[in-house]
Amino acid sequence: MCRPGNFEVYYSINRWMDVSVEVNAELAMSQWENLRQTYLKLGHTVEVMEDVPGLPDMVFTANAGIVKGNKALISKFRSEYRQAEEAYFAQWFAAQGFEVVHPKLVNEGEGDFLWTGSVMLGGSGFRSELGAGDEVTELLGLPTETLELIDPRWYHIDTALTILDEHTIALVPEAFSERSRQILDGLGLQQIHVSVEDAEWFALNAVSDGKNVVVAEQAVSFQAQLREHGFTPVPVDISEFLKSGGGAKCCTLILNR
Numbered sequence: 383m384c385r386p387g388n389f390e391v392y393y394s395i396n397r398w399m400d401v402s403v404e405v406n407a408e409l410a411m412s413q414w415e416n417l418r419q420t421y422l423k424l425g426h427t428v429e430v431m432e433d434v435p436g437l438p439d440m441v442f443t444a445n446a447g448i449v450k451g452n453k454a455l456i457s458k459f460r461s462e463y464r465q466a467e468e469a470y471f472a473q474w475f476a477a478q479g480f481e482v483v484h485p486k487l488v489n490e491g492e493g494d495f496l497w498t499g500s501v502m503l504g505g506s507g508f509r510s511e512l513g514a515g516d517e518v519t520e521l522l523g524l525p526t527e528t529l530e531l532i533d534p535r536w537y538h539i540d541t542a543l544t545i546l547d548e549h550t551i552a553l554v555p556e557a558f559s560e561r562s563r564q565i566l567d568g569l570g571l572q573q574i575h576v577s578v579e580d581a582e583w584f585a586l587n588a589v590s591d592g593k594n595v596v597v598a599e600q601a602v603s604f605q606a607q608l609r610e611h612g613f614t615p616v617p618v619d620i621s622e623f624l625k626s627g628g629g630a631k632c633c634t635l636i637l638n639r
């Protein structure tokens with residue numbers, strides 16, 4: 383996670399970001415701290431990096447890269463506003479002893495690549511380039527399946543789909559093209575379909591450890607669906623980050639894959 387010391391919305395690169403809407407920096411910090419405490423209470427270890435003035439989106443570490451073992455594939459951002467983050471993320475991973483590798487194509491890290499346990503589900507259409515999945519395969523040795531995102535509300539795959547455990551995913555079907563839905567159906571995973579309303583609260587920008595699911599508190603129907611399927615929803619308020627088009631998962635990068 384990256385502490386949001388400089389969080390604000392001064393540019394707009396997704397349909398949720400409105401520069402005329404004020405961000406409450408103090409509230410953002412306390413929501414972020416609450417998210418960190420939530421992970422600690424669930425027994426997870428959290429590494430914290432510090433953000434950099436002028437780079438308000440650094441808090442969204444899901445976009446820092448993709449980690450596999452000792453290798454960190456650093457993101458290559460589509461927007462110029464975020465490209466300066468790449469060097470800081472690369473520096474952080476190198477300092478932690480990771481082997482740092484860089485893609486050639488636009489690749490927004492775990493924001494667009496989610497690991498099911500056997501395949502990496504990639505999102506394309508708004509941010510990561512179509513060929514980014516092949517580079518993930520080449521550089522990290524992970525099989526990938528690239529899906530097409532078609533609705534600007536869910537511009538990264540981690541806003542449209544959550545991996546709950548090895549057998550179960552949750553998604554908002556409206557976010558995906560017809561062809562991509564067929565690919566998803568072919569994966570043989572149990573699917574929980576989430577309402578558009580909950581998905582607009584970033585319900586799917588959730589973090590599951592296979593049992594506990596850290597999820598936007600406003601997404602109440604999804605929480606009921608989770609309980610029905612044997613998961614334990616752990617609601618958090620991430621309202622300030624929604625103003626930037628981010629949620630709990632966006633603020634989180636998995637390091638121990």
Ligand code: ARG
Pocket residue numbers: 395396399439442444445464492493494538540541626627628629631632633
């Ligand atoms: N404002 C950020 C952007 O548009 C939000 C990133 C959200 N991250 C994510 N993993 N979905 O780039």
